[in-house]
Amino acid sequence: MASRSAGRRAQKGDAEPGLLRALALTLASALVWGVAHLVTGRRIVGSILLGAFVLLGAAAAVLGLFFRPRLMELAVQPAWLSGVAGGILALGLVWVTVVIRSYQLARPGSLSLGASTAGAVAVTVLCFAVAVPVSWGAYNTYVARDTLTSIFQAGGGNGRAVNTKDPWNGQSRVNVLLLGGDAAANRQGVRTDSMTLASIDTKTGETVLLSLPRNLENVPMPAGPSRDRFPYGFTGDGAGTPGLLNEVYQYAEDHPDVVPGARKNQRGPELLKATISGILQQPVDYYILVDMFGFADIVDAMGGVRIKITEPIPYGQRGEVLQPGDRVLKGKEALWYGRSRTLSSDYARMGRQKCLLNAIARQADPQTVLTKFDRLAAATKRAISTDIPQELLPAFVSLSTKVKDGSRIDSLQFVPPLIHTGNPDYALIRRLTTRALAGDRAGSSASPSASPSASSTKTRPATEAGGASPSPSPSRTDTKPVSLDDTCPK
Known part of the structure; x- marks a missing residue:
C-alpha cells in the first residue's frame, strides 16, 4: 500500500511540470502556429503551420502598409464584405483547431483528474481568447455589409448603371x-x-x-x-x-x-x-x-x-x-x-x-x-x-x-x-x-x-x-x- 501511494505521488509530481510545459507550448502555438508541433517532433505539419502563419502576418502587414486605400475601397463593397466575414470565421476555426491539437500533442500521457480538469479549463479559456476577437471581427464585418445594403441600393435604387472604370463619366x-x-x-x-x-x-x-x-x-x-x-x-x-x-x-x-x-x-x-x-x-x-x-x-x-x-x-x-x-x-x-x-x-x-x-x-x-x-x-x-x-x-x-x-x-x-x-x-x-x-x-x-x-x-x-x-x-x-x-x- 505504501509503495503504491508513493508511486502515485511521484507520478503526480512528474505530471504537474508536464502539464505546465504542455500549457506553455499550447500558449506559444496560439501566438505562433506550429510551435508545439515542432517541439513534439511533428516537423512537417509544424513547418506548414508556421509558414502559413508567417505568410498571413506578412500579407496583413503589406496590405496595411501599402494597399490601405484599396482596402478602404473594398471595405464598402458588400460582396467583398461577405467574403471577408466568411474568411474571418474560417481563420478563427483553424486557429482554435491549432490550439486544441497543440495541447493534445504536448500534454502528458497520464494526468490526475484535477490536473486534467485544470488543463481542459485553461485550453478552453485560451480558445475563447482566440474566438472572441475573431467573432467580433466577423460580426462587425456583417454589420458593415448590412448597413451598406440598407442605405445604398444597387444602381442607387433607380436602375442607373455605373461605369466602374470611369465612375465619374469624365466629369471634372x-x-x-x-x-x-x-x-x-x-x-x-x-x-x-x-x-x-x-x-x-x-x-x-x-x-x-x-x-x-x-x-x-x-x-x-x-x-x-x-x-x-x-x-x-x-x-x-x-x-x-x-x-x-x-x-x-x-x-x-x-x-x-x-x-x-x-x-x-x-x-x-x-x-x-x-x-x-x-x-x-x-x-x-x-x-x-x-x-x-x-x-x-x-x-x-x-x-x-x-x-x-x-x-x-x-x-x-x-x-x-x-x-x-x-x-x-x-x-x-x-x-x-x-x-x-x-x-x-x-x-x-x-x-x-x-x-x-x-x-x-x-x-x-x-x-x-x-x-x-x-x-x-x-x-x-x-x-x-x-x-x-x-x-x-x-x-x-x-x-x-x-x-x-x-x-x-x-x-x-x-x-x-x-x-x-x-x-x-x-x-x-x-x-x-x-x-x-x-x-x-x-x-x-x-x-x-x-x-x-x-x-x-x-x-x-x-x-x-x-x-x-x-x-x-x-x-x-x-x-x-x-x-x-x-x-x-x-
Whole structure:
C-alpha cells in the first residue's frame, strides 16, 4: 500500500511540470502556429503551420502598409464584405483547431483528474481568447455589409448603371446635395431646413459647399409638371405654407403628379434636386438626407464632437446655455449648436452647421470608427437616406480620402444681407456659383457691376431681427468662397 501511494505521488509530481510545459507550448502555438508541433517532433505539419502563419502576418502587414486605400475601397463593397466575414470565421476555426491539437500533442500521457480538469479549463479559456476577437471581427464585418445594403441600393435604387472604370463619366466635378431633414413627432412630413450642394473636384478632392437658405421664395421650378403648376415660382400648398424652398421636398411627396414615375420617398429628393439644379445652374448628381434627430445619435456614437464655441448659445427648453470655450458636445448639444435660433438667425445657424460638419469630418478618424463601429452603424441606418449607388462607393471612398487628407473645403452662402430671400436675384446666384466652381477665391468683395447677393462664412451677419449672432457666419459683402478651416473657430 505504501509503495503504491508513493508511486502515485511521484507520478503526480512528474505530471504537474508536464502539464505546465504542455500549457506553455499550447500558449506559444496560439501566438505562433506550429510551435508545439515542432517541439513534439511533428516537423512537417509544424513547418506548414508556421509558414502559413508567417505568410498571413506578412500579407496583413503589406496590405496595411501599402494597399490601405484599396482596402478602404473594398471595405464598402458588400460582396467583398461577405467574403471577408466568411474568411474571418474560417481563420478563427483553424486557429482554435491549432490550439486544441497543440495541447493534445504536448500534454502528458497520464494526468490526475484535477490536473486534467485544470488543463481542459485553461485550453478552453485560451480558445475563447482566440474566438472572441475573431467573432467580433466577423460580426462587425456583417454589420458593415448590412448597413451598406440598407442605405445604398444597387444602381442607387433607380436602375442607373455605373461605369466602374470611369465612375465619374469624365466629369471634372461630382455634385452631392446634402440635406438636413427637420422631421418631428409633432409635425407631418419632412422640412429640408439645411440644403447644401457639395461640389467636389474628382481629381484633387477640393470642395466647394454652396448653401441655400431654407426661406428662399419665388423659387423657379424645373421644366415639366411642377413648372406648369408654378410658372412664376413655387408658392406652396395653400394656406399655412408660405412657399419656401424647404417645402419643396414634402410638396413632391404629397403630390405624386408633379414627379411622374417616381416612387414614394423618391419624389421629394428628385424634385428638390431638379429645383436646386435650376437655381444654381449646376447638375445635382446625388443627394444625402440626414434626419436631424438621427444626427444626434451619430454624434453620440462617435463619443461626441470637439467644437470651439465663441459666444453663449441657448440650449434646450429649460434656459440652458452652451458656454464659450473648447467643448466636446454630445449629440443633443451638437444638434442645438447647429439649430438654435435664439438671439440668432437662420443664416448664423447655417454657418454653425457648416463648422459642425467640418469638425465631424475631421474627427471621424479610423480609430473612432473602428472602436465605435456597431453604434455608428446602427445610428447611421436610422439617420441617412441617399440615392448614391453601391457601385459608386469605392470611388467616393477614394475621393473622401483626398478631401480628408487636407484638400481645401470652401463655403459660399447665399444669404442676407447680400441676398434678399423674399425676392432673390437668381441670376447673380448662378454667376457667383460659376465663379466659385471655377476656383475664383481671390479678393473679397463683389465687383461694382454685380449687385451683392451672396456671402462666405467669414464673419457674422446682422440678423433678421437685428439681434446678436453667436456663430461663424456671413456679414460682409464677400462673394468669393473661403475655407471652413480658416473661418471656423479653432
